[in-house]
Amino acid sequence: MLTRKLSTAAIVVVLVLALLPLAGSRYAIDLATQVLIYCLFALSLNVLIGYAGDVSFGHAAYFAIGGYACAILLTTYRWPLALALPASLVVAGIAAALIGYFCVRLTQTYFSMLALAFAMLVWGVAFKWKAVTGGDDGFTGILVPRLLDNPTRYFYFTLGSVAVGVALLWMICHSAFGLTLLAIRENTGRAGFIGVDTRKMRWAAFAVAGTFAGLAGALFGMYNRGMYIENAFWTESAQVLIMVLLGGIYSFVGPLIGAAVLYLLQVFTNQFTPYWPMVLGLILLAVVLVLPDGLVGLAKRVSGRASRA
């Protein structure tokens, strides 16, 4: 029954979002496009954190790889979008599989740090391989197909892509594979005893997370008409990690909510003060000290208390 309720809710959310352009505000459309992209990015990271229990501190790498791959294929090689977008997902997925192969040999803190160091390697390559990536000037002037050369149409394209991505991730997380990951997160040793190849499963999770981060990156690059090395820097990885945590890692929708709330809060804060990092730091402190299960956990606790009363 929960499934039916959830899918109804999902359809309602998508429909409401689809009606957004009718409001006629260019600003709202742009903001919604960006929020959707970050929602997908955060959700992909939660496959690692919330399901496999691996805290990656280098997830921005795959976002950047997907974005750069799509940008380069579209602009440098003039591929059509129908080929460039899937190809960039494949590139991000392969990169994640390669890097993940080494990362999943380690666990916990060692895993986090290795993932971070690899992400910085990706950043270093994007920085120094000027001929291909544009170096620290960024890769600008991405050629977007004429069909998408309009904020409203790009918004619908993003909405469709993100909706498909979220649906796929929902299926993956609730499949036998997703449940196996949960077992690994809860107790890696016991999952191993019942015959689960824990390393292989975590590896697969890493590749899946990287692929969807790549999709988010590709959408981001086309939206911005540019990719920049900052997109691969570790502070970007930290930001998406905070989105996931703010929403809550123990529920599927948590990262979506966390991403939306944090991104909107950032836009809002920047209108009043240049000290967004400090605001973010205070939010993070609050999450760490009083909201360890995120906004979704808070909502559950509040509604639990209300139903008891």
Added chain:
Amino acid sequence: MTLPVFLTNVFYGLALAMNMFVIASGLSLIWGVLRVINFAHGMFYMFGAYIIFTVTKSWGAPFFVGVLAAGAGLAAIALVIERFLLRRLYDKEHLMQLLFTFAVVLLMSDVAKMIWGTDQYSVGYPPALRGAVALGPTILPQYLVFLCVAGPLIAVTLWILVDRTRWGRIVRAATQDREMLAALGVNVPIVYAVVFMIGSALAGIGGALAAPRIAVAPGMDATVIVECFIIVIIGGLGHLWGGFLGALAFGLVVQFGAIFVPNWQDVMPYVLMLAVLLIRPWGLLGRPELSR
């Protein structure tokens, strides 16, 4: 490459290595005892550099007073952070501790902006170390030679402190079994606080020592923390001499990378780390972790 040029580069690499070791050893010490990866360590390093700038330039104090002030200042900041915030998180998940230190990064970066703005500052070499030294066929700045001496001195001091004193035995016991140690009558929270202060003071001292070599500016924390991670990963997390080896490898690879692959020198440390991890996933001197 002639011998003098080669030796000069070796020395520059060593000086960088020893400077990085001072910083990374603090990170490694904190991880070894508290099991917290301190993302704020790079920020502590930046504060160390800012403090020596203020103390030497604005107040006109001698260079080495500035170094001590940087160490003491960071120890004080660390005490406040540990006592009021970090202490509440020891029983929580690793992820929460990691994120807590990242919150400290964000808060301190804006505090630094409020105090020092976004300008670039430079700190001069100390007057006593402005000259050059002839070492064999090469001539080197005295300051770099000083760094090459200071690094091993700090390494040996830390080793004696942790491996050869009663206090060090207590610290090592705290890494093994916190509850048992408390049951034996040791005040564990104080041990943790002192270790966190020493580790953070090392970051401050490292930043102060680095200040004459580099431009003191916002953002210097973000690169150094990743370099420290590389060093401790190469050497083995929580391992003092591993960190020393890791720093040596890092310094030499950066220095010679600039000569042999000039465009890619920034990428070389990551390649080094990759090579080490392929052979030894837990670092040169590290041991496999216990499975969770």
